[in-house]
Amino acid sequence: MPRFPHSFHAVTLMTVAISFIVFRGAPAAPPPGSEDLVGTWRLVSYEDWDATGKVSRPYGEHPRGYIVFDSTGHVSVNLMKMPALPPLESKDENIVTPAEKEAAFDAYGAYFGTYSVDRLHGTFVTHVEGSLNPMYTNTDQPRPFVLKGDTLIIGDQKTWKRVLERVH
Template identity: 35%
Template sequence: MKKNSLTIQENLIGVWNLVSYKVSNDSGYVTYPMGEDASGIAIYTAEGYVSVQIMRLGRPAYGSGDLHKGPQNALAAAARGYLAYSGSYRVNEEENMVEHHMSVSLNPNWLGDTQPRYVKFEGDILTINSQPVFILGEEQNTQLVWRKISD
């Protein structure tokens, strides 16, 4: 899909602010894994790299103030409430798709993985849908809506 005769690659490049992150199962039941008020940033570079960070608001702070240490429950809540990965991406203009290649990821299961994302642009809004992924104990469909904040 093209916007103002720009390719998907040209439209993707920039910084995006998360509007919503929701998942739905085959029955249509919708949940928000990081809460309805989740916060996030996605960055796509012209050189073909992507970085995505999404977090649940209100995660407990580590009482110690240490960067890498805290009580197990706080560490678990911090990890449970955060989704992060970076790597390269490749666009398939004909399929309205971008493939994310995960070089680093908070989720170790995603390391080295390639995941297709279907994209749609409406003005400064980018909607990304994925093929089913395993979330909250079952295969679910994800939809992320982003608003462009910088080219």
């Protein structure tokens, strides 16, 4: 077997290193208009109103959750009803009753994808790539929003409103 001089190994390593630097690509720029939206936001309230003005809080009085808008244009949404559900009766995540599955589905909301911002209309759009709720997958979900300092208010504020606070 022929042996290569040490300089061959050095050149090979240098080529790999340069290829990594050149071909990995520059980090994606944040979507235009998203600069103050980028960050992690903690859910404070989740409210809906019916036609009579009656409020409902499907995730409870003190829901938990986060929305993360990153600087590459990706978003992740995770919301959980409080108080949390009790542990599974079987104590085994592979043995779940239909009622437990339904309760879990109703108590948690999650989706992810990319986002764009339309400052002119005061909206952001999540381009959903995947979701716990299959109705959201491969859809665009526009959301009106207002930023007030470290508070993010999502919704039309007449029939639905989500309030989040920036995590520092």
